[in-house]
Each structure stands twice: as C-alpha cells, then as structure tokens.
Amino acid sequence: MFLTLQPIGASAATAEVSERELRETIDRLVGFGTRHTLSDTKSETRGIGAARRYGAARFAEFSKSCGGCLVVEAPSSMMTSPRVPVPAEIVDVLAIQRGTSDPDRVVIISAHIDSRNSDVMDNSGDAPGANDDGSGSAAVIEAARVLSRQKFPATIVYALLSGEEQGLLGGKLLAETAKTKSWRVEAVLNNDIVGNSGGSSGTRDDRTVRVFSEGTKATETPEQAGRRRYNGGEVDSPARNLSRFIAGLEGKSGLRVEQVYRTDRFGRGGDQVPMLAAGFPSVRITERQENYDRQHQNVRTENGRKFGDTVDGVDFPYLAKVTRLNIAALAALAGAPAPPSGVIVEGAVTPDTKLSWKPVAGAKSYRVWWRPTTAATWTTSRDVPGDTTSIVLPGIDIDTWFFGVSAVSADGLSSPVVYPGPAGAFFAEPAAPTG
Structure with a gap:
C-alpha cells in the first residue's frame, strides 16, 4: 500500500x-x-x-x-x-x-x-x-x-x-x-x-x-x-x-x-x-x-x-x-524532514539494486520504495536506520522496478518519495566546482 x-x-x-x-x-x-x-x-x-x-x-x-x-x-x-x-x-x-x-x-x-x-x-x-x-x-x-x-x-x-x-x-x-x-x-x-x-x-x-x-x-x-x-x-x-x-x-x-x-x-x-x-x-x-x-x-x-x-x-x-x-x-x-537529495540507483548487470542518498537533517530513518514500472503508485518499501545512507536490495533487479527514497522523522512523518537522479530531485544540486 x-x-x-x-x-x-x-x-x-x-x-x-x-x-x-x-x-x-x-x-x-x-x-x-x-x-x-x-x-x-x-x-x-x-x-x-x-x-x-x-x-x-x-x-x-x-x-x-x-x-x-x-x-x-x-x-x-x-x-x-x-x-x-x-x-x-x-x-x-x-x-x-x-x-x-x-x-x-x-x-x-x-x-x-x-x-x-x-x-x-x-x-x-x-x-x-x-x-x-x-x-x-x-x-x-x-x-x-x-x-x-x-x-x-x-x-x-x-x-x-x-x-x-x-x-x-x-x-x-x-x-x-x-x-x-x-x-x-x-x-x-x-x-x-x-x-x-x-x-x-x-x-x-x-x-x-x-x-x-x-x-x-x-x-x-x-x-x-x-x-x-x-x-x-x-x-x-x-x-x-x-x-x-x-x-x-x-x-x-x-x-x-x-x-x-x-x-x-x-x-x-x-x-x-x-x-x-x-x-x-x-x-x-x-x-x-x-x-x-x-x-x-x-x-x-x-x-x-x-x-x-x-x-x-x-x-x-x-x-x-x-x-x-x-x-x-x-x-x-x-x-517532516526534507526529501532526500543526491539519490542514486545502481545495479546494471547484477541481480541486486543499490540505492544511496545524502543524509537529511532531522531524519530518524529512511524508507526505500520500489514499484513495477507500470504501477501508478509506490507499492513496496523497506526501512533503513537514520545513520545509514545506502542499502542493497538483494534479488531486486534494477531492470524491472522503479525506485525511490523518503526521509522519516522520529514521530513517523515522512517526506515525499524522491526518484533517483535529476528527473526526480526536489532541490537543484549545487554545481560542481571548476578550476
């Protein structure tokens, strides 16, 4: 649900x-x-x-x-x-x-x-x-x-x-x-x-x-x-x-x-x-x-x-x-805490999927979401402790699912889900330094 x-x-x-x-x-x-x-x-x-x-x-x-x-x-x-x-x-x-x-x-x-x-x-x-x-x-x-x-x-x-x-x-x-x-x-x-x-x-x-x-x-x-x-x-x-x-x-x-x-x-x-x-x-x-x-x-x-x-x-x-x-x-x-930034998904040519993100102030934990690519809403989730900013999902292949991450406060308030990469980022990422 x-x-x-x-x-x-x-x-x-x-x-x-x-x-x-x-x-x-x-x-x-x-x-x-x-x-x-x-x-x-x-x-x-x-x-x-x-x-x-x-x-x-x-x-x-x-x-x-x-x-x-x-x-x-x-x-x-x-x-x-x-x-x-x-x-x-x-x-x-x-x-x-x-x-x-x-x-x-x-x-x-x-x-x-x-x-x-x-x-x-x-x-x-x-x-x-x-x-x-x-x-x-x-x-x-x-x-x-x-x-x-x-x-x-x-x-x-x-x-x-x-x-x-x-x-x-x-x-x-x-x-x-x-x-x-x-x-x-x-x-x-x-x-x-x-x-x-x-x-x-x-x-x-x-x-x-x-x-x-x-x-x-x-x-x-x-x-x-x-x-x-x-x-x-x-x-x-x-x-x-x-x-x-x-x-x-x-x-x-x-x-x-x-x-x-x-x-x-x-x-x-x-x-x-x-x-x-x-x-x-x-x-x-x-x-x-x-x-x-x-x-x-x-x-x-x-x-x-x-x-x-x-x-x-x-x-x-x-x-x-x-x-x-x-x-x-x-x-x-x-x-709720802010939506996570820097969300990255990896897993090409492996049976597992890895997600990582930047720490969010006020987040007691994080919730990793995935759903079939044809589903309209997020269907499955797994909680991650707040001192962790990455997770490997064994046997969940990157090719078949869409993924996202939300931040959760100590009293259970969750941010919106963030889809990985620029397509789903809520906040503009700072430009990389030059020179």
Whole structure:
C-alpha cells in the first residue's frame, strides 16, 4: 500500500476549518466589485488594491494572535504582458511563517486574488470572482488562520497572487521572490477554482478533488532528457511524487484525490506553471466538476440561463474539505524532514539494486520504495536506520522496478518519495566546482 501519513496536529488542525470563515472571506472579496489586476488600487472599497489590503490585514490579524509568527510582505514589480500592454505594478501578498529548525526549506500554498469577466481587458465592470479564485484565496487565508497556531520545522508561505488572469504574472513574481530570498522550495500547492461541486454537464461531485502535476521537469536539460528517456522517470518528477504524497492524505479531508497526469487542464494554465518553470515542485488543486457558465463571464441571465461567478455557485462544505486537504498536506510537508537529495540507483548487470542518498537533517530513518514500472503508485518499501545512507536490495533487479527514497522523522512523518537522479530531485544540486 502507499504511504499513510500522520502529520503534526493535522487532525486537530483540519477540524478547525470553518465554513463560516470561508464564506465571510469570499463575501468580502466579492464585495470589492472587481478585483481585476488593472482595476482601482487606491479605493478602500473597490478594486484589486482594496482586496490585497484586506488579505494583508487578515494575515496581520493572525500574526497578532500568534505573537508575531507571520511576517507579512507585499513584493511588487512593474510588469507587462499581452494583457497588460502598459507597464503596471503587480503585487503579491505573502504571510511567511518561519520554520523552527529548517527555515530555508519552504512549502507554499497559493491562490490568485484577481478576477475577471467576459472581456479580460475590462478593468471597471463588476467581476465577482467568487469561485475563480475567491475560493482558493479563502482556502489560503483559512490555512493561515489555522496553521499559524502551530510550529513546524520548515517555513510555510501563504501567498495571495495578482495578475493570474493577465498572464500568470503573480506566479512569475512569486518565483522571482523565492529566488531572491534563496528559498529551498519543496512544494507549491496552487489552489485555483476549488469551491464548486456542480459541473456544466449537470454532474455533481462533492467527494473528489483533482491534483494536476507535470510529468517531466520544465527545467530539464537536453542531456537530462536523454538519460530520462532511456532509463525512466517520465512519471516521477518531484511534482508527480508530491501529487502522490497529497493523495496519501485524502483520508484527512473526506475527499478522494484524483491525480491527473498533466501540468494543468488541457490547453489551460495557472500560477503553478511559472513556479515549475523556475524549478520549484508545484501542483494545481482544482474541483472535479467545473461550471464554465460561472468562469470568465459577466453576471447576467440569458433565456433563463444564469452566467457569472457569484457566491451562490460556491459549495462551502465542499470548499471546507478542500481546505482541510491543503492544511493536512502543509502540516505533513512542513513537519517532516526534507526529501532526500543526491539519490542514486545502481545495479546494471547484477541481480541486486543499490540505492544511496545524502543524509537529511532531522531524519530518524529512511524508507526505500520500489514499484513495477507500470504501477501508478509506490507499492513496496523497506526501512533503513537514520545513520545509514545506502542499502542493497538483494534479488531486486534494477531492470524491472522503479525506485525511490523518503526521509522519516522520529514521530513517523515522512517526506515525499524522491526518484533517483535529476528527473526526480526536489532541490537543484549545487554545481560542481571548476578550476
């Protein structure tokens, strides 16, 4: 069976998720009229500026309650895109909960706070954005409210992004911010459209959430691609193993996790894409049934058919489940040791396979995993003491299986599984010295 995780305080934390809080947040966001990236930035009651200040104020409120555990920042950059023809200031709102013992390792939950209507360039008309992406923003704010009451070895960043609808600009700014701060980003959980359970087809599903993950790294070099095509790794990027990790937590939320082996929905995109382009393991979390009448549409009724992204289209019990899944994943990731680095697999022309890796701070033990090359999830494991960084698996031949390693803490929290070599590495390996 796949790894079952028991994150620090996850059960208690997920129980604290409040549908009332989620509803109040979305009501406030919708109340700003429009959150279009190019809308008013000065008004206290309307536009993207008011929405961003509201998010920052909520983070500051939580920080006050936890004795200053959150540092609220608003990185910005003048940016252009085909949908931003004149340079405009793009602003992200971040709440940073610094880790206790491994603060440079960072896990991120993100959502875009901007909205749009039918005309993506209309920066003045009402664009409620209740589900796209008021729901994701509400999940981020609720995660900060709940998890700021706990402490974790790694740093958690709660990110409200602007400019997604204008070309994934907030995600690009977040990637630049992470690089500037030299964060070792282990995982990004991007929540985009997570609050609706009724689809355009009439199908209703409030029991399933989708997690999208890239198959091969966006940053893969031609040399790495050649090795991966020959030896495997097409379905073992860090994002893919992050998706498997989240699926292992589905019992914490009351949701079934449907893993989708794509970077995003067909031909579409989200803020996880620029994070992947920067080399950071990222997934997109999205509702199972999308209602396209409620996405990117002016609010109106035509022939009895309602259009527009309004609050009545949000299923708050469902959104609470998605939020619980995020909180369980954040707690598990930030509470566990880092994924191992330097994972190497050897065993050509022998009946045995050897795996080795670098020691991980805080790891009490390691877990070596293997599975048939056609299996979707890890099937078999063996534990290794924490003072050991290699193992030989007698009679397990390298040709027939895929292999991976995870790090385990003293209280049983496990990192995501790491596939050997560059194809599966969560963190970029430092360049070899020259000269």
